[in-house]
Amino acid sequence: MEQSRILEGYIKRIHGRIITLILLTAVLLTLIGVAATLGSYPISVIEVYATIFAGPGTGTEAATIVWDYRLPRILMGILTGAALGVAGAVMQGILRNPLASPFTLGIASAASFGASLAIILGAGVVAGGYLIAANAFLFTLIAAALVYGLAQVRGITPETMIMAGIAIMYLFSSLTSFLQYIGTSEDVHAVVFWMFGSLGRSTWETVTIAAVIFLFTFPLIIFFARSINALAAGDETATSLGVAVEHVRLIGMGGASLLTAGVICFTGTIGFIGLVAPHITRMMIGGDNRFLIPGTALMGAVILLGADSIGRTIMAPMILPVGIMTAFLGVPFFLYLFLRRRRDYW
């Protein structure tokens, strides 16, 4: 009888995790409907779902509003929240550090530098409409490669990667400051606005690009969930359990960087999701990355879409950039968790 009690507890937890994932999905789907009603054109939640299920190109006014204007923004919000959340969860996992996120590892500040370079100097790898995005994307990956390369000199450990990440963050921050110093005031304004983070620039094209990157990277990361679990016990233990530690860390870091780059190049830097969404999810469903990673994707999407919806309504008709809203929501929440978290949770 004792035998079934141990397994019962485990199976109960697994079921709890699955139910949480289903609930989060339901919240997200509801939020999509609500978010699509927000704006100057009045439309009800039921009409929104009817319009979405009817598909694009029905020619009605509601279809144009929902499909052409509101859905790209909503989908970009979901992708951004999911991608940044997953990136944070993976970085925290592979580095065994509760403070790891795309921000603290310098990746986001490199994106800002890339965007500044395009805005202020007009310099970049591709010309035209994607100049800023391509630069931000490229510099995000350059920063990740630099962090990894620097850490490799001393051996890839969580400590060396975090030290390298902090150095890279300061390097790109000061480079961005330098560009702002020499830029014209309009350019500086544009850079600052980019760095607020906004979903206002979303189109079906940017959504498609971000979605492709997400759909390519997410399965790769989730495939290594068990290995990331073992890493929680330390490099030595993970090694002795058959995990190719450096390999997993390279793929995790690469995947997290790609996820981050794929969204913030279009939205600008959006803070706190990458740090907070994994923690909230971990407190709810535990540290098993097979559930934590998809859960964080949903949680990140819910928080970001919620923050954007509040940002669009709280001072309407003025729209507050989502980057500002996530920090407003994120900081108190983070402090709340920090103050009341269970002892030894991390």
Place this chain on the structure above:
Amino acid sequence: MVTITVDSLDFSYQSTRILHGLNFTVGEGTVLCIVGPNGSGKTTLIRCLDRILHPSGAILINGKHIRDLGRRELAEIIGYVPQIGAKIAAATVFDVVMMGRTPHMGWQSRKEDLSLVEEAIQLLKVDHLADREFNELSGGQQQKVLIARAVAQDPRILLLDEPTNSLDIHHQLEALAMIHRLSRKTGITVIMAVHDLTIAARYADQLMMLHNGLIVGYGSPEELITQERIREVYRVDAKIFRDPEAGLIVTPLHPIADVIP
């Protein structure tokens, strides 16, 4: 069933040589205890055997060089219980023991994995802790959970680095007797670093004494543990008793003052 053969094993941390050309063989189903003073190389040797460290020389399992085995292949054969100290964030005892199945299972755990985890938890008598967070446990409880993880790994060779350091005498005896029984029952080879000579003598088939990275003795506890050797290696005067029930009992008396040249 496995035999381990170690040939000319050398290991250095940067310029400091830790292990000096070790040669030994451990037969299948043997419980080998490695003893020796602090810094003698016990932990380093255990890490070398699991290829966490990369020594020169050869470590052969059934004649096959461990260098030629894949990381996962090696993990199917060797289980390793490190010293406690590392925290494991947001993981229950069950989750931690489940990690032992990592080399055997894919993304999803099979029925077989779950029942081995359950058995290991019961064997170590930590079933009442199964749902608790690992980080909340006492040192002794954590130690038992880490042993359970290695047992769930179902290895052919079990390496343990001072597995009873944080356990009280009751749990020490319980854990070591369990490991000993496991070895007798399943024929797995056990190699563990142990500080307490009495405990080592009681549970070991073979003892290996290390001193400054050299093997200074290898054999049965009876042969190996002598007053002279303890004096020479530990710089301690000790008395050795033989009790029909407890076996060899080593009682350290006092340290010998170091002679300053």
